[in-house]
Amino acid sequence: MVRGKTRQTTVKTPKTNPRSAPDQLEAFFTPRAHHTPRADTPKMAASPAGSGFSLPELGAATARIERTLADIPTKADIREIVSEVREALQCEISGLRTEVGHVEARVRGLEQAAEQAAAIMQNSPGDPAVSSAIWRRLDDLDNRSRRHNLRIRGVPEQETALHRYLSGLFNAIVGPRTVSPGDLARVHRALRPQPDSPNAPPRDIVCYFTDFALKDHIYVKARSKSFWTFGGIDLQIFNDILPSTMQARRMLRPVTQALRTAEITYKWGFPLSLSVRQEDTWVTLRSPRE
The missing domain is CATH 1.20.5 (Single alpha-helices involved in coiled-coils or other helix-helix interfaces)
Structure with missing residues (x-):
């Protein structure tokens, strides 16, 4: 029987660190290392390196504040x-x-x-003089509101461009380029029904002048003739007055006819009156109201 070699037992290296791990209490009080973010992938913009002010800047800011406070009004x-x-x-x-x-x-x-x-x-409710005076005053107020108006009689109803038509008529009376359509603020037919037959006379045209001096100049020129022929049509030009005033003037027609026969100058006045010139003086006649 062969004897083999005796096997010697050697101490092997332990697989684990013989040092025991720290217990839980020691691990709790052990400080942890701070994690520093990666420098190559910043998530927020970097703040300025320095936020402090230098002494000159602080002095300038203080001076501006002092000036602002000095500009504030006091009590x-x-x-x-x-x-x-x-x-x-x-x-x-x-x-x-x-x-x-x-x-x-x-x-x-x-x-x-x-x-x-x-x-x-x-x-005196039945006094005719008081009633006549009141009506005269009312007529006078209404006629004065019409002092800028002229009334043209005889313009055919077929004529619709009244501003242009009347400016041409007035320029034919006083001279070319005197009146423009803009000088006539309002132009309209008289407020009555339209004629129902071609043989009926057309409605009068009433026009309002913005300039009274121009209107008066045209009227003075127009009074030199009873009829004006424009475009082959005979026209008449009058001042725009109330029908009641026209009726009262008709009452003085015998007087005006006698004045024309005697070649005596006369004129109508406001309120309703007739002034006669005699030896460089004017005598005023008044007509009673019906």
């Missing part, structure tokens, strides 16, 4: 501004008070005149 400045505004308002209010006082005085005078007229009407 004395505010009091002065308020005083100036108060004085200006008082001046304006005093002027308004004066104007209101004048208006009040005029209104008071008108009220007194109306009361006197009412009292006169109550005391």
Whole structure:
């Protein structure tokens, strides 16, 4: 029997570190290393390197603040501004008070005149002189509102471009390029029904001039003839007055015919009146109202 070699047992290297792991308490109090973000992939923009101010910049900023504070108005400045505004308002209010006082005085005078007229009407309701005076005054007010108007008679109803037609007519009377369509603010036919037959006379045309001097100049020229022929049609030009005034003037027709026969100059006036010139003086005649 062969004896083999005796096997010697050797101490092998342990597979694990013989040092035991720290217990849980020691691991809790052990500080952890901070994780630094990667420099090549920043997620936010980098802040300025330095945020401090130098001494010159701080001095300039302080000077600007001091100037701003110096420009702020003080209590004395505010009091002065308020005083100036108060004085200006008082001046304006005093002027308004004066104007209101004048208006009040005029209104008071008108009220007194109306009361006197009412009292006169109550005391003499059947007095023809009072009634005639009232109607004359109303007619006068209405006629004065028509002083810028001219009435043209004889224009055919087929004529529709009235502004251009009348400007041509007036230029034929006073001279070319004197009247333009813009000088006629309003042009319209008389307010009555349209003629129902071709033989019926056309409606009159009433035109309003913006310039009274131009209207008066045309009327003075137009009075030199009874009829004006324009475009082969005979036309007449009159002042625009109330029908009641025309009726009252017809009552004075015998007088005007006698004046024409005697070659005496006369003219119509407002309110309704007839003035006759005799030896460089004017004598006014009035017609009673029907």
